[in-house]
Amino acid sequence: MxxxxxxxxxxxxxxxxxxxxxxxxxxxxxxxxxxxxxxxxxxxxxxxxxxxxxxxxxxxxxxxxxxxxxxxxxxxxxxxxxxxxxxxxxxxxxxxxxxxxxxxxxxxxxxxxxxxxxxxxxxxxxxNGAITVAPLLSASYPLEDAEIAFTHAARKDTLKVLLHIR
Structure with a gap:
């Protein structure tokens, strides 16, 4: 290649x-x-x-x-x-x-x-750091804000939204 x-x-x-x-x-x-x-x-x-x-x-x-x-x-x-x-x-x-x-x-x-x-x-x-994934994370939310997180994830400019479970 x-x-x-x-x-x-x-x-x-x-x-x-x-x-x-x-x-x-x-x-x-x-x-x-x-x-x-x-x-x-x-x-x-x-x-x-x-x-x-x-x-x-x-x-x-x-x-x-x-x-x-x-x-x-x-x-x-x-x-x-x-x-x-x-x-x-x-x-x-x-x-x-x-x-x-x-x-x-x-x-x-x-x-x-x-x-x-x-x-x-x-x-x-x-x-080994050959691939950079941090920029893919658009936002992070606690589990109790899941509805807000899903709304954010649906936006066209969003790549990835994480939910944190504590």
Whole structure:
């Protein structure tokens, strides 16, 4: 993976963590998302980012990782991946999707589903500080404020809310 151009679609928790892991493995990572606040967290980690609204498809990515959870994620990925490139689906979409499959054949694009990898590797990356998770924490509440915590968690700019049980 070293040196490959990878675009991560989605600026949520999953996109953030995928971007950090890919960068750790030597990829040139670019994250595309909808939320300036979340993208700024990635920029502070030195990861290139842009808003989806500013997207100009150039089909130059070796790999596109879809972390959007959106029915349009795969279509967007097809606009970014180079011929003979790979699209990785790291998310599921509840809605039924209709997709024109010809580009996968014509451009020899690989479509790969990926749920999760070895936890041992992930824990090692956390232990040695290669992955930064503190910025993912948007807020922390005591259990008695659970209703407030859930309201906070539902906001678009929120990544992760913790409840403390004492």
């Amino acid at each position: 070293d040196g490959q151009r990878v675009t991560v679609l989605g600026d949520g928790r999953l996109g953030n963590l995928c971007a950090q892991v890919l960068r750790h493995h030597g990829c040139h990572v670019h994250v595309i998302g909808k939320h300036p606040t979340k993208l700024n967290l990635l920029r502070e980690l030195g990861i290139n980012c842009s808003l989806l609204a500013d997207l100009s498809p150039d089909r130059s990515s070796d790999i596109v990782v879809d972390c959007t959870g959106s029915p349009t994620g795969l279509t967007t990925a097809l606009q970014l991946v180079r011929p003979c490139g790979t699209i990785v689906l790291k998310t599921t979409v509840a809605a039924t999707q209709t997709l024109h499959m010809a580009p996968f054949v014509i451009d020899e694009i690989t479509l790969l589903g990926s749920r999760c990898g070895p936890f041992t590797d992930a824990l090692q990356l956390l232990a």
